[in-house]
Amino acid sequence: MTFKVPEDIVLCLNEAGGKAFLERIWNRKAAYSCVIGNTETAKIPGVSAAGANPDATDFTPAADMELLYFGRCKCIDGVPITPDGIPTPGIITMSALKLAPMPVFIVNGGVRVRPHTPYVEVDGTAGDDIRTGKAVKGAEKAYDRAVVAGKQLARTVDYLVVGESIPGGTTTALGVLTAMGYNANGKVASTFPVNPHDLKAKVVAEGLKACGCSPGMLKNDAMAAVQAVGDPMMAPAAGLIAGAAESIPVLMAGGTQMAAVLAIIKSMDDTVMDNLALGTTRWITEDKASDLRDLVRQIGNVPVLSAKLNFSLSRYDGLKIFETGLVKEGVGAGGSTIAAIASSGGKVTCRSMLDEIEKNYARLVSRR
Amino acid sequence: MTFKVPEDIVLCLNEAGGKAFLERIWNRKAAYSCVIGNTETAKIPGVSAAGANPDATDFTPAADMELLYFGRCKCIDGVPITPDGIPTPGIITMSALKLAPMPVFIVNGGVRVRPHTPYVEVDGTAGDDIRTGKAVKGAEKAYDRAVVAGKQLARTVDYLVVGESIPGGTTTALGVLTAMGYNANGKVASTFPVNPHDLKAKVVAEGLKACGCSPGMLKNDAMAAVQAVGDPMMAPAAGLIAGAAESIPVLMAGGTQMAAVLAIIKSMDDTVMDNLALGTTRWITEDKASDLRDLVRQIGNVPVLSAKLNFSLSRYDGLKIFETGLVKEGVGAGGSTIAAIASSGGKVTCRSMLDEIEKNYARLVSRR
Numbered sequence: 001m002t003f004k005v006p007e008d009i010v011l012c013l014n015e016a017g018g019k020a021f022l023e024r025i026w027n028r029k030a031a032y033s034c035v036i037g038n039t040e041t042a043k044i045p046g047v048s049a050a051g052a053n054p055d056a057t058d059f060t061p062a063a064d065m066e067l068l069y070f071g072r073c074k075c076i077d078g079v080p081i082t083p084d085g086i087p088t089p090g091i092i093t094m095s096a097l098k099l100a101p102m103p104v105f106i107v108n109g110g111v112r113v114r115p116h117t118p119y120v121e122v123d124g125t126a127g128d129d130i131r132t133g134k135a136v137k138g139a140e141k142a143y144d145r146a147v148v149a150g151k152q153l154a155r156t157v158d159y160l161v162v163g164e165s166i167p168g169g170t171t172t173a174l175g176v177l178t179a180m181g182y183n184a185n186g187k188v189a190s191t192f193p194v195n196p197h198d199l200k201a202k203v204v205a206e207g208l209k210a211c212g213c214s215p216g217m218l219k220n221d222a223m224a225a226v227q228a229v230g231d232p233m234m235a236p237a238a239g240l241i242a243g244a245a246e247s248i249p250v251l252m253a254g255g256t257q258m259a260a261v262l263a264i265i266k267s268m269d270d271t272v273m274d275n276l277a278l279g280t281t282r283w284i285t286e287d288k289a290s291d292l293r294d295l296v297r298q299i300g301n302v303p304v305l306s307a308k309l310n311f312s313l314s315r316y317d318g319l320k321i322f323e324t325g326l327v328k329e330g331v332g333a334g335g336s337t338i339a340a341i342a343s344s345g346g347k348v349t350c351r352s353m354l355d356e357i358e359k360n361y362a363r364l365v366s367r368r
Numbered sequence: 369m370t371f372k373v374p375e376d377i378v379l380c381l382n383e384a385g386g387k388a389f390l391e392r393i394w395n396r397k398a399a400y401s402c403v404i405g406n407t408e409t410a411k412i413p414g415v416s417a418a419g420a421n422p423d424a425t426d427f428t429p430a431a432d433m434e435l436l437y438f439g440r441c442k443c444i445d446g447v448p449i450t451p452d453g454i455p456t457p458g459i460i461t462m463s464a465l466k467l468a469p470m471p472v473f474i475v476n477g478g479v480r481v482r483p484h485t486p487y488v489e490v491d492g493t494a495g496d497d498i499r500t501g502k503a504v505k506g507a508e509k510a511y512d513r514a515v516v517a518g519k520q521l522a523r524t525v526d527y528l529v530v531g532e533s534i535p536g537g538t539t540t541a542l543g544v545l546t547a548m549g550y551n552a553n554g555k556v557a558s559t560f561p562v563n564p565h566d567l568k569a570k571v572v573a574e575g576l577k578a579c580g581c582s583p584g585m586l587k588n589d590a591m592a593a594v595q596a597v598g599d600p601m602m603a604p605a606a607g608l609i610a611g612a613a614e615s616i617p618v619l620m621a622g623g624t625q626m627a628a629v630l631a632i633i634k635s636m637d638d639t640v641m642d643n644l645a646l647g648t649t650r651w652i653t654e655d656k657a658s659d660l661r662d663l664v665r666q667i668g669n670v671p672v673l674s675a676k677l678n679f680s681l682s683r684y685d686g687l688k689i690f691e692t693g694l695v696k697e698g699v700g701a702g703g704s705t706i707a708a709i710a711s712s713g714g715k716v717t718c719r720s721m722l723d724e725i726e727k728n729y730a731r732l733v734s735r736r
Contacts, residue, residue, distance in 0.1 A: 031523075031524060069516055101523070102523070103520040103521070103523040103524050104520055105520060107486075108489070114489075114491070116513075117513065117516060118475075118488050118489065118490050118513045118514065118516050118517035118520075119488070119489055120486050120487070120488055120489070121476070121482075121486065121487055121488070121489045122486050123482070145484075145485065145486045146486065148437055148485060148486050149486035152471040152472055152473060152486075153471070153524075155399075155469070155470070155471040156399060156471050156521075156524035156525055157524055
């Protein structure tokens with residue numbers, strides 16, 4: 001019987017590869033891994049909406065991870081929200097993991113606030129403001145350790161899903177992509193309804209100037225690019241994915257931040273590219289203010305899959321508002337939805353996801 | 369066909385349960401996990417031989433873990449040795465993992481020297497000398513976090529093997545067993561050829577006095593016993609095992625230290641006891657100066673399995689000497705051997721183990 005792509009998943013780039021990837025993971029056993037980090041870049045006013053205010057972004061990754069393990073946050077009351085009160089996309093990931101249970105492994109790329117959970121340590125530290133031009137320390141060590149961790153995980157499951165949670169991460173993605181010579185200006189996404197492209201470009205330009213780099217100058221040195229204008233999620237995410245993808249398919253769960261990680265992987269170990277796909281939400285792939293497809297196209301022939309999550313008919317305004325382009329992606333929301341659909345052989349759908357998300361939203365947010 | 373226990377594994381206690389346990393894990397997929405820690409107790413002169421000198425014991429757990437991942441140590445030259453130059457039993461574990469590859473997950477219970485590897489963090493800290501009566505901080509938190517980690521691992525494999533590496537651990541085992549009311553005097557093992565039972569008893573008595581406890585007073589409070597006179601490996605090992613054993617069999621890989629962990633598990637969650645077995649070496653189960661069987665018998669009806677490793681015909685004196693009762697166990701040497709035999713459906717034997725161990729020994733030790 002020919003494999004049919006479920007209607008809740010859209011093939012957005014390299015459609016044949018995307019279909020083949022989906023077929024490989026269909027009905028197979030997955031683990032979900034999330035790489036977390038903090039960067040001071042998130043505290044530049046106007047850069048990140050992944051927290052009620054810039055200082056609150058320190059708590060967002062830890063709180064997201066607690067949500068995945070315990071169904072509630074421990075290091076903060078409630079859940080992470082944007083300044084407008086929109087809840088973390090972690091609620092989507094958590095719902096996907098409830099409908100299609102997968103073991104969860106957190107990797108600490110470098111956070112300021114540690115989650116009240118077990119997590120894998122790769123000796124990373126929290127990142128500095130990229131305007132310093134010295135944003136990350138020890139990127140290669142974190143990459144190498146994460147490779148080892150990825151190899152271990154690859155021995156336990158059929159495929160791996162890797163998400164991220166790091167506020168400010170699209171600005172650092174622009175930084176690394178630019179330093180590596182990709183044309184990323186105006187193409188990275190944003191949690192904000194209006195994407196502050198000019199601010200991001202200015203921040204990146206300052207960072208590159210501070211380290212004496214011009215765009216493209218670090219084309220062949222991904223680790224130097226990360227250390228100059230990247231964030232502490234990137235190297236361990238790239239390592240984890242590369243280590244696992246030596247032997248199993250890996251779904252990179254994220255939007256334009258994962259494009260930067262993909263560029264790093266290509267530079268560090270391009271032999272694994274055939275085992276990769278990007279999985280995200282339609283809020284990213286339909287976003288007019290960013291261009292994930294073009295970014296991935298510049299890097300390599302890697303499929304992009306998009307989960308057709310649609311909250312327009314939700315009974316909760318706080319979920320409906322996702323349709324206006326707020327938040328869009330994070331904590332591997334889109335990829336975990338795709339993995340839930342695939343692992344369950346199509347039993348999980350975007351419709352059943354919305355039911356589960358509404359249930360969790362009601363419990364966690366609307367009744368506060 | 370009736371399942372036949374291979375001749376390289378001896379059923380030492382609860383033989384029917386041991387046979388049933390072996391049958392459950394036969395030809396199944398395992399993960400190997402090792403919980404590491406340091407305690408200042410190891411630096412009391414005469415307590416531990418798990419290092420060339422007392423201060424060197426700080427490096428032993430980290431070096432053992434590097435051996436498992438990379439086949440060589442990074443934080444020290446060579447491998448951990450006893451004051452007499454006998455190599456770490458980690459060489460046995462490493463050989464078992466080479467013959468029957470299993471994913472390796474390290475849990476940091478609380479070390480002074482961190483391994484150059486990825487590891488799971490459960491927010492533990494290195495332990496103090498138990499003579500203070502305040503040996504460990506935050507035992508319950510580490511236990512709880514490790515339970516979460518154990519549950520995740522249990523979703524990825526058919527069974528889990530849990531070893532330990534913590535110098536001084538038999539003295540802290542005596543401490544916790546005594547505090548919990550077990551009769552353990554003269555029954556815990558030792559890395560030394562002559563077991564310093566009197567010294568251990570004196571150290572434990574001092575610790576109990578310092579915290580105002582009498583033997584048995586903490587019968588119903590395992591976490592208090594660990595915090596008073598235990599070590600930082602114990603609570604996370606117990607949690608990891610209990611969390612995994614909710615759903616899969618767990619082979620507790622170790623000697624009398626694992627008896628203390630078993631006592632803790634029984635006190636924290638006795639519903640998982642049916643999913644447990646202890647796996648160790650014949651150097652432990654044939655040891656006249658300790659009594660693992662009696663300790664386990666006091667705790668519960670848990671099977672004890674012993675790997676018939678025999679180095680008497682080795683061409684290397686440094687391995688032959690294991691037969692004189694030096695070292696005996698550690699890093700889950702016996703349990704990982706049993707798991708290698710079981711996972712391979714009997715293809716791995718104690719004979720093929722010796723060949724592999726000699727190969728690694730030659731590379732790591734004799735040519736230095």
